[in-house]
Amino acid sequence: MLILLKSLWAIATEKGIKQAWYELRENIMYDVVNGTDTARWLPLDDYTDNELDMTTAIRYQATHTCTIKDVLSVIPRMLRVPVADVTLLDLGSGKGKVLCEAYRHGLRDCIGIEFNSDLCAIAQSNFRAVNANVFDRVRVHQGDCILYLRDTAIADNTIVFMYNPFTGSTMTEVLAILFMRKFKGSKFIIAYVNPEQADEVEKLFTPLGSTVSSGGQITNFYH
Ligand SMILES: C[S@@+](CC[C@H](N)C(=O)[O-])C[C@H]1O[C@@H](n2cnc3c(N)ncnc32)[C@H](O)[C@@H]1O
Numbered sequence: 001m002l003i004l005l006k007s008l009w010a011i012a013t014e015k016g017i018k019q020a021w022y023e024l025r026e027n028i029m030y031d032v033v034n035g036t037d038t039a040r041w042l043p044l045d046d047y048t049d050n051e052l053d054m055t056t057a058i059r060y061q062a063t064h065t066c067t068i069k070d071v072l073s074v075i076p077r078m079l080r081v082p083v084a085d086v087t088l089l090d091l092g093s094g095k096g097k098v099l100c101e102a103y104r105h106g107l108r109d110c111i112g113i114e115f116n117s118d119l120c121a122i123a124q125s126n127f128r129a130v131n132a133n134v135f136d137r138v139r140v141h142q143g144d145c146i147l148y149l150r151d152t153a154i155a156d157n158t159i160v161f162m163y164n165p166f167t168g169s170t171m172t173e174v175l176a177i178l179f180m181r182k183f184k185g186s187k188f189i190i191a192y193v194n195p196e197q198a199d200e201v202e203k204l205f206t207p208l209g210s211t212v213s214s215g216g217q218i219t220n221f222y223h
Pocket of ligand 1: 056057058059060061062063090091092093094095096097098113114115116119143144145146162163164165166170
C-alpha cells in the first residue's frame with residue numbers, strides 16, 4: 001500500500017492531480033476491489049530476465065479498467081459475433097489484468113504473451129484472485145511476441161490487444177506477421193491502446209475507428 005501511495009504521489013508531482021486521480025480510480029481501486037496485483041508499474045530496470053532483448057520493450061503498466069470495458073463492449077459488434085465466440089490475444093500481457101477482465105466478460109479464450117517471468121507469475125496469481133480457471137479459458141505464455149506469432153495460428157474472431165507494448169523492429173515484425181495472417185484469411189481486429197506507433201499500423205491495416213475512455217486513454221481499432 002505504501003508503494004502505491006508513493007507512486008500516486010510521484011504521478012501527481014510529475015503529471016498532475018488529474019492523472020493521479022485516474023491512476024487511483026482506474027488501477028489502484030481495481031486491486032483493492034479484486035485482491036489482485038496489477039497497478040504497480042514495473043520499470044525495465046527492474047526486469048530480472050537477463051537474456052531478454054529489451055531495446056524495443058515498454059515497461060509494465062496496466063490498462064485502465066474503463067478502457068478494457070470499452071474495448072470488450074465494442075468488439076463483438078465490430079466482429080459481428082457473440083462475446084462467447086471471441087478470443088482475446090494480449091501481446092505484452094504483463095500482470096494479466098486485461099485477461100482477467102476478458103475472462104469475466106465471457107470470452108471464448110483469453111491468451112496473454114509476456115516475456116518477463118516475474119510478470120507471468122503475478123498474472124497466474126491474479127487469475128486465481130478473480131477465480132479465473134487457469135487451465136480452461138485463460139492462460140499466459142512466457143515468451144517473445146514475435147516467436148509466439150510465428151509459431152501459432154490466430155483463431156478466427158480474435159481481438160489482438162496491445163497496450164503500447166513495444167516499438168521499433170519488434171513492432172515492425174509483429175505487424176508483418178499479423179498482416180501475413182490476415183492475407184491468409186485469419187479474421188481478427190487489432191485494438192491498440194495508447195497508439196504511439198499508429199503510423200506503422202496504418203501502413204498495413206485499415207482504421208475502423210477510435211474510442212477515448214473516461215480515463216483519457218485512446219484506443220484505435222484496425223482490421
Ligand atoms: C504497457 S504494458 C501492457 C500490459 C498489459 N497488456 C495491460 O494492459 O495491463 C506492456 C507489456 O509488454 C511486455 N513486452 C514488451 N515487449 C515484449 C515482447 N517482445 N514480447 C512479450 N512481451 C513484451 C512488457 O514486459 C510489458 O509487460
